[in-house]
Amino acid sequence: MTVRTRFAPSPTGFLHIGGARTALYCWLESRRRGGEFLLRIEDTDRERSTDVAVQAILDAMQWLGLEADHAPVYQTHRLERYRKVADQLVAAGKAYYAYESKDEIEAMREAAMANGEKPRYNGYYRDRNEPLRDDPNRVIRFRNPSEGSVVFDDKVKGRIEWANAELDDLVIFRSDGWPTYNFAVVVDDIDMGITEVIRGDDHVNNTPRQINIYHALGGTVPEFAHLPMILDKEGKKLSKRTSAVSVMEYRDDGFLPHALLNYLVRLGWSHGDQEIFSRDEMIALFDVADVNKAASRFDTEKLAWLNQHYLKTDDPQVLAPELVWHLARAGADVTAGPAPAEVIVALRDRVHTLKEMAERAMIWYAPIVDWDDKAVAKHLKNDSAAGVLETAKALLAGCEWNPEPIHQVIEQVATKLELGMGKIAQPLRVAMTGTQVSPSIDHTIYLAGRTEALRRIDAAIEIASA
């Protein structure tokens, strides 16, 4: 039997970090075992589902490169199927109609709680055999076994046993004519031939109910793997207020998709001491059975380290389009500056994200507007600056325009004026950038281009001798 996994988000918002990890694990598991990875959009909540969210999720999946093997399945397209299956269940006596109003159910729940019991449906219509009637409150409830227990071997959590006495007769079809989650999931997973259900562990509690429905439907119960949650830095549930939760926010913040994936795969899973995983390595080595049981915290700093690792090791030519995207966002005219691949080489040891890189690269794509007062005072307004700039300018006007010759020019200036490198590099750095910080001075000058470099030195000489 071919292994089939699925990722089944409900389109009520953007794809968030936890969902992305679930999708990644589903995808990896199917890839390693030569199976298929499917996508299902769980949009039966007509109140909260939106087309915008569907598109956002699809976009994020694509950005991450988690391609599905078939077109997505939309639950809203399958209403007829759910109806048919529910009717079969009723006909077989495995489900029944019930007519309580939501208020009555609420009262039932409160009464149970007051009694120190679990809030459950009391099964009033379970064995009444009342004839079918029209009623705005009519729902279909699943006749859950009242005795025995459900046992399953979770690939992450281990053996879990649940007494049927703890379960009540859940609604599988709402009064508005739509199926509920627990029912639709099972019907879909059977129809789609899902063999491995990998999902967040907030679903552990639903699993026994679903297994009972599998049995009632005569379906083969799949393997389950419930993934622990991802918490924020404080150990709280991830929330928009405290951290970036949307996958696309990470793109906007300058992270590479494979850096995010590498971070996510190591969050809750490991392979010895290995930290860096290529896509192929992940596929070859990942196994849901090795996922940890405990929740883990999202650490942006480690993600940043990984991101820089890929910035440093990926081919600059391949990375260039990514930087261009961020440069454009930063307002740069990319045609008015150096080749992006060269900028990457100059800055990749100094930044953690592409966004940061684009911001720093602006010194080569736009004129200096903000002069750092301290930098000017310290490195331009001193006895040697003007002379250094004049000397450098003269030599730079005629040298070959590459980092190495430019470096030689700077050394010549140092020798000629009998000054240390610090006295030479800093004034030039301020001239080039308006600040005290930049990549090595030879590269900084080189990337500015000869015309612009000389122009900036002129401007700095004016300031220095003013």
Next chain:
RNA sequence: GCUCCCUUCGUCUAGUGGCCCAGGACACUGCCCUCUCAAGGCGGGAACACGAGUUCGAGUCUCGUAGGGAGCACCA
């Protein structure tokens, strides 16, 4: 309240009864390198939640305690 789940450095984790007075990585930190900032190199501090038990021997097995989490919907 009830049911289920979880617990190794600040964080992610290695560890499947002796190889562990607990290893790696991020973060922090000292030194080196150095034209700034980084990157890099070499070091450092830092953890088995607690208590019983099983065993010659427990981070590893069992049971309790404490703490944390999830669920208990006509949401998914």
